[in-house]
Amino acid sequence: MPILLARVDDRLIHGQVVHGWGRPLEATLFAIVSDELHADPERAELFLFAVPEGARGIVVSVEEALAPAFHADVESHRSVLLFTDLATPLRLVERGFALEALNVGGLHHAEGKREVLPYVFLDAADREKLRALAARGVRAPARDPPANAEHNPAPRGGGT
Amino acid sequence: MDDLRPAAVLVTHGVLGTELVRTVERILGPQTDVAVVSNDGLSADGLVAALEASLDSLVPGQAAVVFSDLAAGSCGLAARRAGASGRVVRRITGANLPMLLEFFHYRGTIPLDDLLPRMETKGRAGIVSS
Numbered sequence: 119m120p121i122l123l124a125r126v127d128d129r130l131i132h133g134q135v136v137h138g139w140g141r142p143l144e145a146t147l148f149a150i151v152s153d154e155l156h157a158d159p160e161r162a163e164l165f166l167f168a169v170p171e172g173a174r175g176i177v178v179s180v181e182e183a184l185a186p187a188f189h190a191d192v193e194s195h196r197s198v199l200l201f202t203d204l205a206t207p208l209r210l211v212e213r214g215f216a217l218e219a220l221n222v223g224g225l226h227h228a229e230g231k232r233e234v235l236p237y238v239f240l241d242a243a244d245r246e247k248l249r250a251l252a253a254r255g256v257r258a259p260a261r262d263p264p265a266n267a268e269h270n271p272a273p274r275g276g277g278t
Numbered sequence: 279m280d281d282l283r284p285a286a287v288l289v290t291h292g293v294l295g296t297e298l299v300r301t302v303e304r305i306l307g308p309q310t311d312v313a314v315v316s317n318d319g320l321s322a323d324g325l326v327a328a329l330e331a332s333l334d335s336l337v338p339g340q341a342a343v344v345f346s347d348l349a350a351g352s353c354g355l356a357a358r359r360a361g362a363s364g365r366v367v368r369r370i371t372g373a374n375l376p377m378l379l380e381f382f383h384y385r386g387t388i389p390l391d392d393l394l395p396r397m398e399t400k401g402r403a404g405i406v407s408s
Contacts, residue, residue, distance in 0.1 A: 128321035133291070133351035164359055165322075168350035226321035236319060 121192060124199040124217055126207060127224040131168040131175065131200065134223065138263035140170060140198060147195035148175045151183045151206055180209055204247040211254050220251060222260040222271050237262050238271050248272040283386030284341040284366075285311035287332050288373060289325070289353045292318055295345075295373075302378050309382055311340070317352050325356040333363040341366040341390055343381060343397075345373035368394055376404030 122143045127135060131148050140148070148169050155162040156179040169175030174195075182188055192199070201207050204225070211217050224237045231239035238260050240248075248271060251258050259268035286309075288295035295314035303309055313332045317325050329344070336342055342365060346353040349371035357369045368390060370377065380400040384393055 128323070129317075129325075129352045129355075130322060131350075132322075132355065133348050136350060161359075164355060167358070168355060170350065224321070226324055227319050228321065228324070 119193060119196060121197050121199055121217070123197075123221060124201075124207065124219065125221040125223045126201045126204055128202045128226055129224050130165045130202060134263050135198070135200070136168060136170050138265075140173070142264065143196060143198065145196050145198045146173050147192065147197040148173055148200065149183075149188075149192060149197060150175070150177045150200045150202075151180060151210065152177060152202055153179050153206075154202075156182070180206060183210055184213055184215060204244055204251070207256070208247050208250055211251065211256055217256050220256050220258040222248075222258055223262055234271050235260055235269055238269075240272065245272045283311060284343055284368075284390055285313070285336045286343050286345060286378075286381060286385075287313045287315065287329065287336075288345045289315040289329050289357055290317070290345075290347045290373065291351070291353060292316060294347055298373065298375065298378055301375060302382055305379060306382050311336070312382075315356075317356070320352075322352060322355065325352055326359045329356050329360040330363060333360065333365070333367065336363075336365070339365055341368070343367075343385075343390070343394070344369045345378065345381075346371050347373050366390070370394065370397060370401075372401060374401050374404055377401030 122145060123139055130150055155177045162177040166175040178188055207220050222238055225239055227239045231241045233239050248258055260271040261268045299312055299314055315328050315332050320328060333342055344357045344367060346357040348354050354371045377397045377400055380397045
């Protein structure tokens with residue numbers, strides 16, 4: 119089965135992901151792709167606490183995400199992929215990971231970033247990554263819960 | 279034991295915490311030593327930082343109870359991750375009005391170790407289906 123949802127959300131597995139997306143999608147695997155969390159199992163464990171009953175949660179590094187074993191794991195489940203930033207999915211796609219769409223679900227306020235939507239704050243580097251994803255055929259609309267409308271987080275001429 | 283009265287810090291989605299405190303105050307009267315942190319616009323790390331800043335702003339050494347709404351959500355997670363700022367910090371999830379009323383009514387009159395299970399009992403007892 120293809121990936122049901124790939125989402126960039128700096129809150130990772132939380133209410134909106136579990137209840138808003140995970141339930142209607144009947145997700146059975148929540149896979150966080152993050153080198154940082156993979157290197158910090160104690161912190162990773164905290165984020166996996168929110169995995170709902172009946173589903174499995176894992177944290178993998180970028181290298182692991184590119185391996186055939188991960189691909190097989192994802193394909194055999196109803197999978198949700200989660201990233202904390204735009205750099206990670208871009209790294210995956212640049213190395214051949216097949217991703218058709220990336221839901222921009224939450225990139226919250228940080229120094230130097232400007233509000234695009236209440237849940238999306240971007241800087242010039244983020245916009246560049248969105249352009250690079252688009253150039254590789256990855257749609258990346260912004261949408262928080264599925265009931266809300268999609269938005270283009272980085273329209274042309276939208277500034278830096 | 280009023281000088282040992284623990285503070286409350288609510289970490290919740292949107293304005294839920296603010297409204298819960300407002301409702302408690304309508305019932306019990308104005309409260310002090312209470313802070314609210316909303317997850318609005320904050321990343322996971324940003325929410326932890328905001329919660330820690332809120333705990334840091336309390337009277338040094340004062341115990342605190344961190345109430346969160348959804349255990350398996352950004353707020354519950356932040357409550358688990360936040361450092362204790364050198365004070366006793368207890369945590370409880372699933373914050374609701376019966377639980378909060380129990381806390382605000384009895385804090386400072388019974389030890390925190392006894393109050394926490396009472397709050398949990400009251401919170402659960404307030405859920406009745408028919």
